Every structure is written in C-alpha cells, then in structure tokens.
Amino acid sequence: MTINEFNIxxxxxxxxxxxxxxxxxxxYVTKEEVYDCYSFDTFSVEIVYDDESAIIEIRSFENGEMINNFSGRIELM
Incomplete structure (x- = not known):
C-alpha cells in the first residue's frame, strides 16, 4: 500500500x-492528546486521540517527516 492509496x-x-x-x-501522551504511531514500508500513520480517547485525527506522512518531532521522546526498551 502506498501513502496515496491510504489517504483515499x-x-x-x-x-x-x-x-x-x-x-x-x-x-506518546500529552496533557491534551495521545498519539499512536504505526509504520508501513514507505510511510507512517499517526492516530491522535483526545483526552477522552476519541479519535480526532488520522494523519499519514512519509517516513522521516513527522517522526523526527518525537524521536527525542521515544525510549526503546
């Protein structure tokens, strides 16, 4: 699946x-939102929830774009 196929x-x-x-x-959890990120071969998807666990946005991005915003906050176990 490509990012364009996902977006439609x-x-x-x-x-x-x-x-x-x-x-x-x-x-990743903030005071207002929760972010879950999933990876595909050439793109990633971020699902954003509000503080009541309702989905408020599903956004896709090419690998390397938005994930850099969170790279310092991710701890590998």
Whole structure:
C-alpha cells in the first residue's frame, strides 16, 4: 500500500488498516492528546486521540517527516 492509496480510504478504513496492518512504533501522551504511531514500508500513520480517547485525527506522512518531532521522546526498551 502506498501513502496515496491510504489517504483515499475512509476514516474507518484508515483506522483499521493502521492498527491491524501497520507496525506499532510508539505511544506518546500529552496533557491534551495521545498519539499512536504505526509504520508501513514507505510511510507512517499517526492516530491522535483526545483526552477522552476519541479519535480526532488520522494523519499519514512519509517516513522521516513527522517522526523526527518525537524521536527525542521515544525510549526503546
């Protein structure tokens, strides 16, 4: 799947594809939002939840773009 193919999916299909077929990378929590990031071969998907666990946004980005924003906050175990 390419990022363009992902972007034309419905909101529900984006969620299903990301959570069931993507490789989970990280979860990051702020006071207002929770971020879950999933990786595909050539792009990543970030699912953003509000403080009540409702999905407010699903965004895709080419690898290297947005993940750099969180790289200093991710701890590998």
């Amino acid at each position: 999916l419905s909101f529900e299909n984006k969620y299903e594809i990301a959570t069931y077929k993507g490789l989970f990378l990280y979860n």
